[in-house]
Amino acid sequence: MGKFGKAAFAAVLAAMVATSGAMTGGVRAQAPAQAPAAAAPATPPTARVGAAPLTKADVDAWLDGYLPYALQRGDAAGAVVVVVKDGKVLTQRGFGYADVASRKPVDPERTLFRQASISKTITWTAVMQLVEQGKIDLDRDVNAYLDFTIPARGGKPITMRNLMTHSAGFEEAQRGLNSYDPAGMPPLGAVLKRWTPTRIFDPGTTPAYSNYGTALAGYIVERVSGMPFADYAERNIFARAGMAHSSFRQPLPPSLRPLMASGYLLGSGPAGKFEMNSLSPAGALSATGADMGRFLIAHLADGGPLLKPQTEALMQRRTLGIPGLNGMALGFYEQNINGRRVLSHAGDTLAFHSQLWMFPQERLGIYFSMNAAGSDKVSGAIRSDLLDGFADRYYPAEPRDGRVDAETARLHARMMIGTYNKSRRFETTFLKVLELAGQVKVTSDGEGGIRFTPSAGLGGQVRKWVEIEPFVWRDATGRMRLAAVVENGKVVRFGLDSSPFMVFEPVSAALSTAWLTPALLLSLAALLLTALAWPVAALVRRRYGATSPLSGTALRGHRFTRAFAALAVAVFLGWFMFLQQLLSGFDNLGGQLDWALILLQLATPIIFVGLLGLSLWNAWLVWHGKRGWLARLWSIVVPLCALVLLWVAIGFHLIGFGLNF
Template sequence: MRFIRKAMIGLAALAALPLVAQGPAPQPKAEKLATAAVNADTGAASANPLNSADVEAWLDGFLPYALEKGKIPGAVVVVVNGDGVVLQKGYGYSDVAKRTPVSPETTLFRPGSVSKLFTWTAVMQQVEAGKLDLDKDVNSYIDFKIPPFEGKPITLRHIMTHTAGFEESVRHLISSDPKAAMTLKKQMPLALPERVFAPGTTPAYSNYATALAGYIVERVSGEPFDDYIDNHIFDPLGMAHSSFRQPLPAKLVPLMSKGYPDVTQKPEPFEIVIPAPAGSLSSSGEDMGKFMIAHLNQGGVLLKPETTRMMHDFRAPGIANLNTMALGFYEQWVNGQRAIAHGGDTVWFHSYLWLFPESDIGLYISMNSAGAEGAAGGVRSALFHKFADRYLPGDEPMTPIDAKTAREHAALVAGTYVSSRGSFTNFLSVLGLLGPTSIMPTENGSISLPGLDGLSAAARDWVEVEPFVWRDRNTGERLVAEVKDGKVVRVSMDAVSPFMMLTPVPAAVNTDWINPALIFALAIVVLTALAWPVRALVRRNFAAAMPFEGRARTAYRLSRLFAWLVIAAVVGWMALILTFSADIGAIGGPLDWLIHLLRILTPLASFGLLLTAGWYGWLVWTGKRRWTTKLGATLLVLAALPLVWVTVVFNLYGTNMVY
């Protein structure tokens, strides 16, 4: 599951898409094996043969150091070629305390959203069986109603390309409590998120939509989803060390790797991924190799060749020529080679699977910790790019455009952006205040995008090679800005473009002015609240009279009372966000009482402060008061305005518990 731990900013959407272009003519297996490590651009043989000895020597030089440096306890890596395994190897420990080494054959890891590939395979099996139509309204297959958006329904093609238009949903996402698991029949209508984009128009990653696809498979097949995967994917492939079931079957429990914050900390409980088809898989490296081999061999026993090509070769519309979605897989181009891939993150496990259909190569890694400062993201990015450089090299020259134009374009694209994957209509939209995504011009006339630097192992070095197309010197990945009428419309980069894009943040929620305004407002509110008891003590000490009487005294006291309520609300939201950041499962039930309380307290405090401060200010200005008193009253009214604004535009009120 593509879980972003600190915060989620933004979400995202052309209507029904045409059927897939057919892929290249299949090669005989012997020929594929002979040309597995061929340069895609020149046809020249790679300097490094793709065999077990070379791969193991290379991995042994790369991965142990990377894991140790990143404080990651253990990992499993699998490389396949054609219909055979080149190498499957465990590194480090599945249980640090017991010093249990990772076994590629039997140790289970949690691939997170790589699980989705099994769900998409199940969908395509049902398409092949004639029970599902990728371009039919999904309401035809479910027992509740998903309303149309702008008059358009969603289809399985939208779902498989993450363009159904749902906003992010985390309430029923992941938990350490086994009781949090629920049936798809119960969860799907209960957790239905708002749709914020027209179907087919905007890539916006959705765990809910994938779980919905799993529910559809369950309904049309007549089998519970877990049973379906067992019967139609695991059993045919001989995946004996794999399960979508939560908790795990008893026979697999001893084989499950522990999950860790990092190697220095204690292991965490087994995670319950509530939208199970989106990420609940537990699987060994060997079993994941079997799945990769099936897809590389035109579907193997799982799918017909034509169905597999339909799945692999589809290219959803996107920004310019950036990576886009196939059906369920997403593209990752490297060295002129097209990979189809999927990443996956639970809180504790971090994984990635890449297939190179043209070269008949598959690569998979899973790690049992994010490591220090999210090191797992850099490790898997480096693994992909360095593997491709070694076994699938290709020359992709970069010719910068002229410096003057580059500076002008960097200045134009600079600004604050919102991600299409995020919350827009519920209170979690407030997380956008914590981590705005900014593109900034650099001194050398290029750009930087710090918020997404963690997707790469090395620092980004963007070079503009075409108008509004930048390439990273270190990875070859592209960043593209779509410009219309002299304004940036949307931006994305290869690493995320299949399922997420950035759009200029609307002025109403732009942190460039909201955050400074909030800092000002909270400073005034805190000073006002603290001054209230301090002044009372000073008056008592000097036996001084209260300077206000009647309505002025009432307005003074009420405005100070609401200032304290604002502080209480802010502290409550900070506590909720800190708890959510540490344990996303805590927000899905245990803290419902706090969420309800805050969504009552926040509008009460902010609007109450505005009204009482306004009343107090009017009485001060119409009375014979000192200029300092008038200034203080005015500042308090001005402080209340951004607090009310944030309450309204970030949806910090209401009773809806779908978020």
């Protein structure tokens, strides 16, 4: 792997494990106690005082004043923006370079961008086409359409509606997801059958974003239609919408390859390779900005050539969400702003970062994509500010926030304090250990507000959240909201406003990194000192001609404990190095490091259990011998450290066998 792949993949996956900065969602069978207010109204305000004219000239002038500076400041390469209105292209613009080395400019009509998860909107459109043909039932067990079985959980099967709202309950999966090598792209059915990710939530109860779930829907499209997914998309979506420069094929067809933009981690850095996705219906689309504009036009025209009006209306209907926040439709999710209802979907590879927005009532759509992540992951903030700036300029509205009295605000802030984990997570595999750096904390600002550090703004500043309704907070300097679900006087989950396909839930005290991470670091430091003290003491004795005060069984207990302390630190260091290498590039996620994983899975229980047993034996020997107070104290410290390591290994699945992740 080159410098691009190692740095980029580690950064993106680490961000996903920790928090992508703007996550939300949630669904409950009934309204929670002390429920937040309903979501933003679908009916837009009539007053448009100060609105700029929505014309090509004005939009172009506004974009010229925003994007070139934003791209330069964020060290990005290029971008494309398309705005459609009332069935026509209002404007489509390219900024910066499709290829930096050759200074090739971005052309909205001819430059292809990788769409990543925006691909899902094509998949969901295909599903809805088959729904309106009566070939797929949204509420039928998906096993009826498959040639393998997805087990039920909680006595309930998965339905297509669950898949379209990311509420099937799958945990996150990464093995074999991406590759730079076409040989690493087996047929879709083979990928899905190799391993079904564990379902960690009952269907329909908890949104947990899932690439596997979307790919499963794409495979159902293949089986019901009788043709490969890429063929189906070309015949029934691209051809009907006029998307001549779009493809799910990996690698791209020869006619499209010269049009593909280069992707970058930084605009000033090297170009990366073409990123391929084995779960192709979830993330393999390549398309021009102009083609994505045509796709938006079709959906904004009551389905246009793609869907019947009643099917489009069903697809756009809010389906689930935490009250007080934006929610999920079927495939799209809400991004309501300034009293206007907006449906959206984003997509991110290592290098390409895209988003589309639809204002259904205004019959307006916006598509945006960048071919570089930029410094400090600036692509996400640029997208967010693009929507905010557009809405404030052309659809302004006065804020209508309420306030909660100071005493209640302080009480609710205290209720929110804690450590949380997101629903999109690794739960049953060894990658759960990434939670040691990935759990998030909510704190009080001491003034009745809360702080939630992962959701930083464009300048990297920490947001301060002010309570505007019971258990609904808004960013004090912006418009993003955060809302909690409270049951029996306790916060059971909360979400952020921008992505209603995930929630945050309290972490059990036993696995909370609030205490576990510092305990682990202290334990490793103490065991390292224990291991180093053995040779250091031996060298000192040799230097001064002294002999060891220990002999026989006491000496053996002393030496074995220190040897296993060294081995335990080495095993943990081995896991760290393995994870670093595993996550350094796509090429390591297809089983290339299985040998190292097997060795670590064999060594971990032997060394950690051995250390605990030997340190307890040594403590018994110390306390039954004539040893000083320091030796007695340290004989207790070492077993406690061993217990911490063993607890981490068990709780985060470093002890266990299996090659899936």
